Amino acid sequence: MKPELICEIVRVAAKFGIQKVKFSGGEPLIRKDFEEILACLPPLKEVSVTTNGLQLEERAKSLKAAGLDRINISLDTLIPEKYEEITGAPPGSLEKVIRGIDSAVEAGLIPVKLNMVLLKGINDNEIDSMMEFIRQYKGKVILQLIELMNIDPKLSKYMIDTKALEKSLTDRASDVIVRQLHHRKKYIIDGIEVEFVHPMDNSEFCAYCSRLRITADGKFKPCLLVNKNLVDFREAKNPKEIEKLLKLAVSRRRPYYSPVNISK
Numbered sequence: 001m002k003p004e005l006i007c008e009i010v011r012v013a014a015k016f017g018i019q020k021v022k023f024s025g026g027e028p029l030i031r032k033d034f035e036e037i038l039a040c041l042p043p044l045k046e047v048s049v050t051t052n053g054l055q056l057e058e059r060a061k062s063l064k065a066a067g068l069d070r071i072n073i074s075l076d077t078l079i080p081e082k083y084e085e086i087t088g089a090p091p092g093s094l095e096k097v098i099r100g101i102d103s104a105v106e107a108g109l110i111p112v113k114l115n116m117v118l119l120k121g122i123n124d125n126e127i128d129s130m131m132e133f134i135r136q137y138k139g140k141v142i143l144q145l146i147e148l149m150n151i152d153p154k155l156s157k158y159m160i161d162t163k164a165l166e167k168s169l170t171d172r173a174s175d176v177i178v179r180q181l182h183h184r185k186k187y188i189i190d191g192i193e194v195e196f197v198h199p200m201d202n203s204e205f206c207a208y209c210s211r212l213r214i215t216a217d218g219k220f221k222p223c224l225l226v227n228k229n230l231v232d233f234r235e236a237k238n239p240k241e242i243e244k245l246l247k248l249a250v251s252r253r254r255p256y257y258s259p260v261n262i263s264k
Contacts (some may be wrong), residue, residue, distance in 0.1 A: 001218055003033055007040040009214065009233070012242045018212075019045035022072075026216065029055045038066035046070060050115065054093060056100030060107040071109040072144070073101060076116055077123045078133055086122070101141065110140045113195075117146045118165075119158045135192055146197040151225070162198055169194060183208045199224070212249060220249035 010021055021044055028034055029051050041047060049063070050072040056063075063071075075097060077083050083094040104112050114134065118124050127145065134141040150159050166185070170176060173187040179195075183204040187194045199205045206223075213221040218234035221227075231249040236242045 001216070003037045003040055005218070006037050007042075008239060009242060010044075011042045012239050012246060013212075014042045014044065015243070016246065020048070021046075022048045022050065024050040024072075027052055029059065035059075035062050035066035038063065038068055041067060048072065050074065052087070052089075053097040053100040053104075054089070057096060057103045060100065060103035060109060064107040064109055068109060070111065070113075071104050072113040072115050073097065073104070074117075075101075075114045075130075076119070077126055078129055079126070082123065086119075101137075105137055105140050111193075112137070112141045113144050114141060115144050115146055117148055118160045119148060120160045122158065124160050131189065131192055131194060135190075139191075139193070142193045142195060144195045144197055147199060149199060149225075162196075166196060166198075169196060180208065206254070212246075212253075220246065222249050222253040226254065 010018070013021075021041065023034075023037075028049050031037070034049075038047060046069045047067055048070040049068060051074070053073040053075065056071070056073070076086050078094070080091070080094045083089065083097075084091060087093070101112060101114075104110075114130070116123070116127075116130055118127075130143055134143050145165070147160070147162055148155060148158055150156055169185075169187045169189070172189050174190075175188040177186040177188070178184070179186060184198070185196055187196070209224075211224075213224065215221055215230070218232060220231040220233060222229055222231075229252040231245050231252070233242055233245045236245060
């Protein structure tokens with residue numbers, strides 16, 4: 001999509017009360033015009049992005065100047081060889097991501113959230129080391145532990161015991177805060193903040209969801225795990241038509257995720 005269409009979509013959404021926008025992927029920063037997109041957005045409460053962090057060292061300041069408020073960085077391990085195995089990135093990439101985290105903090109893209117997808121037998125033994133890693137940033141970096149979405153039977157062997165993890169976090173926390181979004185829990189442990197994202201087999205995740213997604217090829221996606229109710233807006237000729245299609249997409253939202261709603 002061209003920057004003009006992206007910004008028009010956001011302007012229409014803002015008229016209906018949308019206050020926050022997050023760009024994710026794929027990798028949003030492969031777009032050389034990403035700063036241009038940020039600059040043309042209407043005033044919003046928060047604009048954020050989820051990135052692999054490989055370009056942040058060079059672009060953190062320009063992203064902040066263009067209007068980005070906050071950033072999420074995918075980081076599943078602090079071990080270089082394991083990082084390369086998980087991501088397929090070339091040697092030296094993990095060090096570049098860590099420098100990108102430093103640059104994001106320095107640029108004021110805070111709080112920086114590190115997204116750690118937990119993989120049984122691969123990185124589930126690194127939670128403590130990741131917690132210790134974020135301590136150096138003195139509250140400007142938050143750790144998000146993310147349950148692997150088991151939408152492929154081949155992934156089941158990597159699923160962690162979520163109940164055991166939540167009990168461990170609760171036992172160690174001095175305070176537990178429940179966010180309105182998805183009723184997600186934030187654990188305050190020894191002065192650092194750890195959030196657990198638990199989307200699978202969790203009706204609260206869906207019941208409290210207030211998000212509407214947009215695909216890279218120009219469709220409104222009402223629900224994360226439902227693919228048969230998309231609304232194509234690429235042929236919309238003006239903002240009024242976009243408004244109509246946005247309302248249609250919202251009408252197709254469901255309060256609870258159900259496996260029968262998935263269309264591959």
